[in-house]
Amino acid sequence: MSNGYFSLVLHAHLPYVRHKEANRLEERWVFEALTETYIPLLWVLEDQPEALSWTLSFSPPLLELLNDPVIQKRYLEHLDLTIKLVKKEKKHSSNTEEEKIIGFYEERYKRIMETYQEFDCKVTDAFKRYMKLGKVNCITSSATHAFLPYVQTEQGVKAQIFAGVQTFEKYFGEKPKGFWLPECAYSPGVDIALADAGIQFTFVDEETLLRSKPVPSKGIGAPVYSPHGVALFSRNQCISETIWNSSVGYPGDFDYREFYRDVAYERDNEYIKSFIHPEGIRVDTGLKYWRITGKTENKDWYQREWALNKVQSHAYDFCHRITEYLHTNEQSYPPQLITAPFDAELFGHWWFEGPEFLLQTMKVSTEQNITWITPQEFITKHYQDLETVRPCFSTWGRNQTGEVWLNESNAWMYRHLHHCERKLVQLAARLSHDEPNIVVERYADQMVREWMLAASSDWAFIIEGNSAAEYAKSRFQEHIERFHELDRSIENKTYHPNEIAEFENQYPFMLTNDLWHFFKNKHDEYVASHYSERKADKKKILMLSWEFPPMVVGGLARHVFDLSRKLVEQGSEVYVITSSVPGYPEHEVNNGVHVYRVVGKQPNFESFFHWTGSLNMAITEQALALANKIDFDCIHAHDWLVSVSALAIKKELNIPLITTIHATEHGRNNGITSPLQYEINQKEWELMDGSDHLIVCSDYMKNELTGVFSIPEQKVTILPNGIDPDQITFKSSPSIERNHDDHELLLFSVGRLVKEKGFQTIIEAADILRNSGKHIKFVIAGKGPLMDELKEMIRQKSLEDYVHLAGFVSDEERNEYFAKADAALFPSHYEPFGIVALEGMAAGKLTIVSDTGGLREIIDHEKTGLKVYPNDPESIVWAIEYIIRNRERCQDIAKNGEEIARTVFSWDSIAEKTAELYLTKQNQTSKVGGNV
Amino acid sequence: MNLIEDIVKLKENGLTLQEIAQRMNMSLGKVQYRWNKYRQQQTPSHHELPSQPVLKEEKWTMPFEYEEANVHLMPRTPDSLYVYWSFSESTKQMAEHHFRTNWEELPSVLKIYDVTDIDFFGHNAHRTFEVELPPMTNNWFLQSLEPGRTYIVDIGTRTFDGSFFTLLRSNPAETSPALYNSLRDEKIDRWKHQIVDEPEWLENFSTYSYYQKIR
Structure with a gap:
């Protein structure tokens, strides 16, 4: 009585080699396997001892081949031909030894034909019958025997597994409980699909368990559960080796039939030609008369009785090894299990006497009380006794790795x-x-x-x-x-x-x-249904801007936000792609605007320039992914930072690109001096050149584009920036204290602390005013690289009571400052537009600006605001004195300014004009032969 | 009755000439003769060209690689992985544009990150190393890796000052652990006791979604 179990598993598989035309050489693989393995295995089942069962896997391609009427017909024809050859051989032979073997084949082929016809050519029906009798447990494999770890998608793995299960069900009338992993190739995640398909067990290699985390306490002595609950039965290499190993295994015995010698190669062409391939290619006929004999080319006649005797002794030896192993590796609980999986074709096709060996082993096992068990029976008995481990990728191939299926010859x-x-x-x-x-x-x-x-x-x-x-x-x-x-x-x-x-x-x-349904994806189905509901007649705008609220570096973010939501309000769909902000969602719908925040693959790139390059790659990736579903009408890009993606997307989607140039590097720095400035300047030029149309906010900027960048005038449209008065209205109660006694006037400035904003001029003016005995207070809000320098200036001049650097202020605080101040002051040296000036005006404050850039165009001196000379503190002093002298007049000016800001610069009109521009450009592009 | 039409029909249904002969109660030689004659007639001669040319597209042939931005890392052995990649036209164009350099002149570099148990965002790998790639390379066997680690591969180029610039990033892939590597595993414990909803290890397959980036 043994203290454990033995489980035999055969896996039958052939690639799908059914060809429409007859006589393909590869089709003979099916014939040979039928003759030598599948039909002889049916004989084993017929004769095997009661109460003993084993496992047989049929791959779906093999099931399809065996049930194919054309293959069935061709196999019958092949059998006929072979039987005809046997008869011819019999007539031809003059040697008694040879006649004996021919007689053996005559009998054998007769029986093959009988068995094949008994089941109406449907071999799988025969196995199905034995399965019903409990003699064999049939299972299946993946749809085409794909190496599952090398399938890329979950859908692909599912398709392979589920379609395999379906095919099995078609021929066996029930779902399989077990599954043969092709090449015993397991990888984490395969078990999810297996479990979903109702699979309870599968087979892996020894090393799969031994490399698991943790290593199971029973080693390979018991199956384990995968993380998703599929029982993994491990191959016992030591026991399997006695059979499959070509040097130490049984099949190499000298008394067994020689595989490589076939009458096909031993007869005259004239004699054999109608029994080999019609084109004269000599292929195995299946009639092999020789035994292995030894390491010699001179083979002796095959003696069937000798071979059967060897089968007998090998079966005893094999059972002895099993008993030995179970004894040496006794364990509880569950008892030691030996799982011995093999390719089915090893028995019969490669090792001619293999099926007889199996039958004999079963008989000896019964004699010696070796307990055979199928994985299914094992699970029923011991499902509570198995550990769960986390196995890794492994196979039963060379070195238990993927190298056979992935190397220099086949990786392509x-x-x-x-x-x-x-x-x-x-x-x-x-x-x-x-x-x-x-x-x-x-x-x-x-x-x-x-x-x-x-x-x-x-x-x-x-x-x-x-x-x-x-x-x-x-x-x-x-x-x-x-x-x-x-x-x-x-x-x-x-x-x-x-x-x-x-x-x-x-x-x-x-x-x-x-x-194809296996390849569906829930998310895709959601998107498909969700997005098709949208109105087709809406213009779809792809908006690219590196900054967008809450990320606000300059005026750009606010501009893109206001323009986008106005466009949406007026009936367009707008998709903004911008940089990610920690804590903010990758996607949100903000005031009807779709905002996608993306992050580059190297978000900590030290160089800002390359950081933008990395960001642009991500922007393009997102844009092209969106374009899978959304037919964008045009792209609207903002400034050089998105130049690389804007041009790439335009080329890919073949739609018009409209770019707003908010400022240029040349203007900001009053020329191009550093290498980085040069690169940025290049990007600006490339973007301007590659765009279908450009928008600037002022005449001043238009001149810069036509002058510095030689852009043709007709390519540039001036659309001022807009403001939303609601955004600057101060709503809550005051929190900033104001004491009228301590100063005569409060002037408020806001902006990024950079040189071109001219805040240093304010400090100089404050110095002059203080020295002339006037108590004028300046508040400068904002942060930026000039912060320290400005602080130092104030400290040196001891102006702490006169100039206050407020640092970053929230919108709310900003609005409050506007509300409390007597005037707003923007003394920029360079200002393409000057949205802050508009905000000052819209807040109803007298607004003082430099007579430069876009600011110059917004304000009509002494009518809607005051202008001062850039970079000239005396000019600011003049403006202060003007206010003190003309208080009432200044109130009128402020009122006029507010009126202008709220009408001419309203987003309603600007967004409308922008949308018109999109339409014009779209029509123009489509007129030029579709712009293919 | 037209014999040859029947023969052609049966032939198209996958029958052998012998089967056809049996079915039509003819000698094999006769069938063969008819069949060969038919095939000879099928060879077109120039004057027989149809007057109305049939527009048949050229057959699609398997390319060397596909024009798509893609990089895939595959498990192989405890100390090696395999990676293959391809670029889309727009990735190439963007690299050319950003660096203002022709694609062919941009150096091609592969960077390997050890990201075991890390939520990788581009800069936080345990270890990295770079491989200068020969021109025209679109795949690589990564050798001498550590067993039981998770890796990610970037395919990229270099900036003028020598920094690595990522163009493509692969999926993560694992090298198998060494034999008998551990007797305890906290990740499987947490999973078994339902402390975590999702396994804390890599499950090989990507749930590929076509509209992945659309929300």
């Missing part, structure tokens, strides 16, 4: 397979919400089949091993190409029932419907 295959998978997901995403079209769905199903057929692990294996490599390569390429031919027919709408029927007939593999 995977990019094609993965490309197909992604194409299928893409197709499923589109089909799942299109109007149903039966023909297109047939195309999609056929594309799944072509991918599956290409994904068979056999091709990579054969190419690695070099035998039949040409066939494997051409089959792989054929299926990949057929996949794309089908895809192209869908794309070009040239699909036709005749064409698809032709494809289906060429390889009538797994002709079930709805295979």
